[in-house]
Amino acid sequence: MIPIRLAGAVLVAALAGCSMSPPLAKGLPATAPRSIELSSTPFFSQEQYQCGPAALATLLVASGVDVTPETLAPEVFIPERKGSLELELIAAARRHGRLPYVLATTADEMVAELEAGRPVLVLQNLGATWMPIWHYAVLIGYDVERNRAILRSGDHEREEMRWQRFAGTWHRGGRFALTTLKPDVVPAIAEPARYVEAAAGLEAAGQRQAAATAYDAAIARWPEEPHAWLGRANVAYADGDRAAAADAYLRAITLAPDDPAPRNNLSELLLDAGCLDESRRQVERAAALAQGTPLESAVADSRAKIEATTATVARCKLADRDWPD
Amino acid sequence: MRIESFRRACVAVMSVSLISVGLQAPAAASVVGTSEAIAAARSDNPRAVVDAALARADVRAKLADMRVDQAAIQGRLAALSDDEVASLAGQIESAPAGGDALAVIGVVFLVLIILEVVGVIDIFKKT
Numbered sequence: 470m471i472p473i474r475l476a477g478a479v480l481v482a483a484l485a486g487c488s489m490s491p492p493l494a495k496g497l498p499a500t501a502p503r504s505i506e507l508s509s510t511p512f513f514s515q516e517q518y519q520c521g522p523a524a525l526a527t528l529l530v531a532s533g534v535d536v537t538p539e540t541l542a543p544e545v546f547i548p549e550r551k552g553s554l555e556l557e558l559i560a561a562a563r564r565h566g567r568l569p570y571v572l573a574t575t576a577d578e579m580v581a582e583l584e585a586g587r588p589v590l591v592l593q594n595l596g597a598t599w600m601p602i603w604h605y606a607v608l609i610g611y612d613v614e615r616n617r618a619i620l621r622s623g624d625h626e627r628e629e630m631r632w633q634r635f636a637g638t639w640h641r642g643g644r645f646a647l648t649t650l651k652p653d654v655v656p657a658i659a660e661p662a663r664y665v666e667a668a669a670g671l672e673a674a675g676q677r678q679a680a681a682t683a684y685d686a687a688i689a690r691w692p693e694e695p696h697a698w699l700g701r702a703n704v705a706y707a708d709g710d711r712a713a714a715a716d717a718y719l720r721a722i723t724l725a726p727d728d729p730a731p732r733n734n735l736s737e738l739l740l741d742a743g744c745l746d747e748s749r750r751q752v753e754r755a756a757a758l759a760q761g762t763p764l765e766s767a768v769a770d771s772r773a774k775i776e777a778t779t780a781t782v783a784r785c786k787l788a789d790r791d792w793p794d
Numbered sequence: 795m796r797i798e799s800f801r802r803a804c805v806a807v808m809s810v811s812l813i814s815v816g817l818q819a820p821a822a823a824s825v826v827g828t829s830e831a832i833a834a835a836r837s838d839n840p841r842a843v844v845d846a847a848l849a850r851a852d853v854r855a856k857l858a859d860m861r862v863d864q865a866a867i868q869g870r871l872a873a874l875s876d877d878e879v880a881s882l883a884g885q886i887e888s889a890p891a892g893g894d895a896l897a898v899i900g901v902v903f904l905v906l907i908i909l910e911v912v913g914v915i916d917i918f919k920k921t
Contacts, residue, residue, distance in 0.1 A: 496918030574872030576917040598866040636917045643865035644872040644917070662832070669828035696835070700828040730831035737825050763834040764826060771824040 492616045493632035498577060505583045506610035506619055507531075512626040513538045520623060521545050521553025524590050524605040525561060527621055528649045531588050534565045553605070555592065555645055563674040567649040568683050570656065570667045574644040576636070581658045583610060587648050588621070594641035603642065608635075652682040661691045669700055677704050695725035702731065706738055714738055729759035733768045736775060745779050840883035844871065847886045853901050860902070867905055 511530045513523040522538040522545050529536050544564065545557040562569035572578040572589065579589050589608045596602035606622035611632065618635035622628040630638075639646070650656065652671065655664060668683035681704045687697040702717030715738060721731035732755035739748035752772045759768040826834075836842050847853060848867060857864070871879065886901060 498918070592865075594865065598863055601863055601865065640869045640872075640917060641866060643868035662836075666829070666832050669832055673827060673829045696828060696832055699831055703825060703828050706825065728831065728835060730826040730834065734825045763837055764831070767824065767826050767830070774824055 490633040490636055493611060493618075494613050494616065496576065497580065497611075497613060501580050502584065503614065504610065504612040505580075506612075507583065507586060507588050508609070510588045510607065510609045510621060512621050514626075515623045519546050519553065520605040521558060524607050524621075525553075525558050525649075527607045528588060528590050528647070529562065529565055529567060532567055532649050532651060534567060534649075536565060555647070558590070558605075558647065559670070560674065562647075562649045563671055563676055565649075566652070566676055566679050568652050568654075568667050568671055568679065570648050570650050570659070570664065572646040572648065573660065573663075576639075578656065578658055579608060579646055580611070582648050582656060583608070585657060587650070590647040590649075591620075591639050592642040592645040593635075593638035594643075595638055598641055601641070604638075608646075652679040653686050655686050655690045659690075661687065661694045662696070665694060665696045665700060669696070672700060672704060677707060680704055681708075693724055695721045695728060695731070698724065699728075699731050699734070703734065706734065711738060711742055715742075727758055729755040729762065729764050729768050732758065733764070733771050737771055740775050740778060745775075745782065748775050749779060840876070840880040841871075843883035843886055844879060847901050848905070850901075856899075856902050857905060860906075862905065 511527055513526050515523045519542070522541040525545060526536050526538040526541050529541075541561060544561040545553045559569040559571075572582065579591075582589050591606055591608050593604045593606055594601045595604050604623070606620045606628075608618060608620055610619040611617060612619065612629075615629075616632045617629045618632055620628045620630060620635075648656070652668075665684075665687050668680055668687060671683060672680035680700065684697050684701040684704060687694060688701060691697060698717045698721035702714045702721060705711075705717060706714035715735070718731045718735040718738065721728070722735065725731070732751050736748045736752035736755060739745075739751060752768070752775050755768045756772050759765045848857075848864070854864070857867070874882070882904060885904060
């Protein structure tokens with residue numbers, strides 16, 4: 470049933486696209502420096518600590534957080550698995566007020582991060598696809614002439630790896646790469662959606678102040694990104710700043726008129742501010758937009774609540790009389 | 795005089811409590827979180843369709859039986875262009891829905907094709 474057309478498409482793509490593992494000089498963007506090494510990046514040996522905490526501590530310390538692998542280990546090391554998961558590393562970075570930004574699955578963003586002076590945490594599979602050996606390391610540079618990746622890795626303070634080998638291990642590891650940003654920093658070639666999602670992660674982790682800073686940075690960079698405005702509004706609302714929240718919700722609605730989320734939240738805010746009629750109008754619009762989307766039930770809840778409130782507060786209990794003009 | 799001010803106080807208390815009955819209770823509960831809104835907006839993205847297919851427990855179990863590693867699949871998927879992923883998502887969506895054995899075999903077969911055919915380890919963006 471499924472495959473033949475797709476097999477054809479993939480085969481054509483494969484034949485057209487790709488030589489196996491080109492050297493660094495082939496792929497590196499022409500504008501990038503020929504070599505970079507962030508030699509002031511700290512080093513935490515993995516001999517005493519596992520690679521997850523060591524690699525994350527390297528990144529966090531490089532971004533100005535005062536941590537050690539010992540303090541991180543209980544947060545990220547999962548003894549049964551003898552290692553860490555990406556999600557634990559991300560959650561730990563958030564707890565320390567940094568914005569964990571998962572880089573694109575191509576190496577261009579990695580190079581741009583190195584250019585900006587930020588080391589990059591990478592997941593490598595040092596084994597084979599069918600027999601993986603997982604390892605977290607920190608990429609601190611590269612050298613085009615010598616075709617090398619330069620890493621802080623395991624118990625090697627400075628490890629050089631042939632670029633093709635590095636590319637292969639990163640590829641087999643699922644192409645996971647992470648930087649930890651100060652919340653007011655937006656990477657040079659960041660993708661707006663991915664950055665805002667990272668900021669939303671900070672918000673969800675309860676780091677409201679850091680999330681607000683990140684949303685502001687996103688808005689400054691991409692003033693047309695609706696989810697940045699939605700996030701800014703949600704944080705302002707949670708902080709009790711209704712006026713700022715209302716303005717930001719309005720901006721989000723203007724930029725994404727079909728998104729039920731900002732309308733739903735605006736209706737909540739209006740209800741909260743005692744503007745019942747307007748609240749009901751907005752939630753009805755949100756409900757229409759949310760039909761058939763994952764937000765349908767959330768908006769239905771808001772609507773039920775707003776209708777219940779309208780019924781209690783606004784219903785005239787003496788409607789059966791004529792009142793004088 | 796005293797009765798008048800007592801009445802005023804009563805009215806004030808009553809109106810505050812009336813308003814707060816409905817308004818305070820679950821105030822923040824129905825606000826859609828930013829992450830939730832982003833996830834909802836993304837649900838029609840082809841990569842999300844492929845991810846959802848791969849995340850199904852029956853598909854995962856089958857792939858695990860065949861000793862195919864999830865991270866390896868992710869690496870291969872990352873090497874596909876957006877158009878290729880969209881075509882893959884289209885194939886998955888046109889497959890019979892539900893936990894039907896044929897659908898599982900279909901997804902697993904697609905994954906095996908990807909693993910077999912896409913031999914790219916060019917990690918830079920193709921321009």
